[in-house]
Amino acid sequence: MSVVTRIAPSPTGDPHVGTAYVALFNYAFARRHGGRFILRLEDTDRQRFQSEAEARILAMLTWLGLTPDEGPGVGGSAGPYRQSERLDIYREHANELLARGAAYRAFETAEELDAMRAEQRRHGRDPGYDGRGRTLPRDEQEARAAAGEPHVVRLRTPDDGHTSFVDLLRGEVRIPNTEIRDTVLLKSDGFPTYHLAVVVDDHLMQVSHVLRAEEWVTSTPIHVLLHDAFAWSLPTFAHLPLLRNPDANKSKISKRKMDTSVDSYREGGILPEALLNFLGTMGWSMPDGREVFSLQAMIDVFELERISLGGPVFDLKRLRNLNARYLRDELSVEEVARRVRPTLALDGGPDDSVDDEYLCDVIDVLRPRVETLAELAEKASGYFVERLAYDEDSRKRLATGQSYLEDLERAFAALEWFDEDGIDELLHEYVQRQAVPMGKVMMPLRVALTGTTDAPGVVDLVAIMGKQRTLQRIGHALESISQALPDDDPERLRLEAQAAAKEAAQAAKGKQRRPVATERG
RNA sequence: GGCCCCUUCGACUAGCGGUUAGGUCACUACCCUUUCAAGGUAGCGGCACGAGUUCGAAUCUCGUAGGGGUCACCA
Structure with missing residues (x-):
């Protein structure tokens, strides 16, 4: 088979x-x-x-x-x-069940069923269809149906005993027939319910293995009963754990x-x-x-x-970690480039005009630092814009490093071998000559090039950006220092005013005063 | 609530009578380091509980507890 x-x-x-x-x-x-x-x-x-x-x-x-x-x-x-295109098939099969006496037409209205359930609840019994339609004689069922009275077709289920099936993963599952109601097979709109449709279709489509979610375990006996009624053999069932x-x-x-x-x-x-x-x-x-x-x-x-049966938790952290591993270890840079490209274009960033080699270089240094394509696109966007926007913190860092940036602008312009080694040598020599900690020089440069403090290594950055782009960015950074000194930054002033107002409001409420403006963890 | 299913670190899991209970994510520390990551090393942390079977149980049986699912003219 x-x-x-x-x-x-x-x-x-x-x-x-x-x-x-x-x-x-x-x-x-x-x-x-x-x-x-x-x-x-x-x-x-x-x-x-x-x-x-x-x-x-x-x-x-x-x-x-x-x-x-x-x-x-x-x-x-x-x-x-x-299934909406198979309505005739379901009707025919429902008729077959009707003819065999395995099913019957039931004429209760929604209101009647509601009342029945309310009554059951009042008496402390489990609500559920009580099979009242079973007693209506066949010919009367047919007559009322022929007269156009709305109705459903229900499965006649046994009142005692058990129905069981074998779940490949769990072994035999036995359910008392008292738990199985006379389920609706065909709705009054002529559409089948899941139970009829799934059994008929799985049979007709010769489905050999029904692998579905665990939530279906308790309705499988209905499907077993239906197979019996049709005299069909059962597929193999295996219920997967629920996410x-x-x-x-x-x-x-x-x-x-x-x-x-x-x-x-x-x-x-x-x-x-x-x-x-x-x-x-x-x-x-x-x-x-x-x-x-x-x-x-x-x-x-x-x-x-x-397959293990405990329900696994859908843990986003694990998904993202796995995604990150594909991004940096499993896929080639070229492949990653191919996949971010559309996203870059969507963001109003560069599109097909983006230089492939540069894109790949950027991805190469960025991908250990991101978990998703979206993050990659976001981080990458700054590498392609003409002019970076510096926030307050960045401006501050640029300002403190102004003299270094000016020096480096000249040094880079004069650098003949603009490669990794040349850049590395230049930077180290400069730092040594100035007798300052690395970070003092590197951080302003990093910010000038990327607009952020968390970015790839400066030597890598300069190397992949190349001479022209590097000089341009340092130039822009220097311009922005002179144009808007940190003290004049309107954004910062606005935030400060906001924080002050908030603090005043809190103080007025008599609450304990806490700094709220720029907490950093 | 009835019925059905499930139960190993916080999460995903390996294990299918004899293991110091292994791995991954997360977390912590250290190393590397110009920031942030990545990477490396180490650490933290678990067999739900109780009986039974057995020379021996995470592994088999029963019970208890806990969790989930399901009880529609939805799938």
Whole structure:
């Protein structure tokens, strides 16, 4: 029997990391066994349906490299792959169940069901459909349906005994049938519920392994019952652990508590291979203990048996750390350059006109200092602008180093061998001659070149910027010193006034006075 | 609450009867150093608890506790 796996997301919102997670495992398992991986769209909830969601899910899978072998927009022999286009199929199957007496038409209104549940709660019983529609005679059901009365089709479930199934990772799971209600199969709008649709589609699409999130464990017995009713054989079930929020309880991952949108990680500069690698370490591990591995490496050795069942917390720090490792160790500078380029252009910075060699040099010194493409783009932008904007702190540092900058401007202009060694030699000799600590000279120069105090080594900076750019930047820095002395900096004056006002207000309130303006940790 | 599932450092995990319980992230210290990083070295820190099986349990069984999931005409 050939392996067929699938993911069945609902097009209801942002592409979810949970979808990516389950897709990864389904994809890896299918590839490992030379099988097929299907994308099926569960768009049977027309309330929550979003038309752009389908394209975004597909884009997410493509971005991650988890492209389905069959699916909407992809094609395949078992289509269509949108459930909304398979309504006839579900109706036919519901009719078959009706004919076999495994299901029945139920005519309770929403109000009636609400009342029933309220009544149950009043008597301290668990709320849930009590099977009251089962007693309505077949011919009456059909007559009322034929007359156009709105109704649903429900599964007739056993009242006693147990229903069990084997979960590949957990062993046998047994659930008392008293826990299983007469579930709705076909809604009054003619759309199937998840339970009918998933069973029919998995069967028709010959899905061999159902790898889905753990939240489905308790509804699997319904699917077992449905398979029985159709006299179909069961696929293999394996329920993956649920990704968790980083809160105290580790509840199921949710967008209320954290960012679950793959698109937003993508926009935040997370690399697809890093996200994939990260998700691959959630509940799964390499047999040899490697922490950094490619999708292909995962496929090569993938075994469901290596899945651990404790719910893994989606830890952003680990994701970012992994991303940083890809940025500086796994990808070539050229590859990183290719990926930041579009972002640089978006920021109103340089675009195709950016010199490739310079870009690569900049990335080379910057990438040990960033975790995401977005950070890289942000830090890199200053290396391409004509004129840097210096903040108050920078101005101060420039001002204190003014004479050094003037000296160095002359020295660099006269430097013949403008390479790493020449620059290094020049700087060291200068510092020695002046008999001042390195930092006294280096820091103003660093600020002149980059506008910030946390930046790569000055020798590297000067070398990659080259003579012309270096001199230009020192020149600009000197200009800015003379134009706006720190004492006149309007921004600083504004902040000071603000801080004073705040302090006065606090003092007036009788609170203890604390410096609030420029606390630095 | 009923039912189901789960439980190794703060986080991700290795372990599948005999290990000084290993690795990664985070954190701390030190080294390197012109800043910030990166890198290097070291450290901190864990088998939820209680019984049982066994010569021997993180590993097997049971119980307790804790956590999660689920109880819709949503998936």
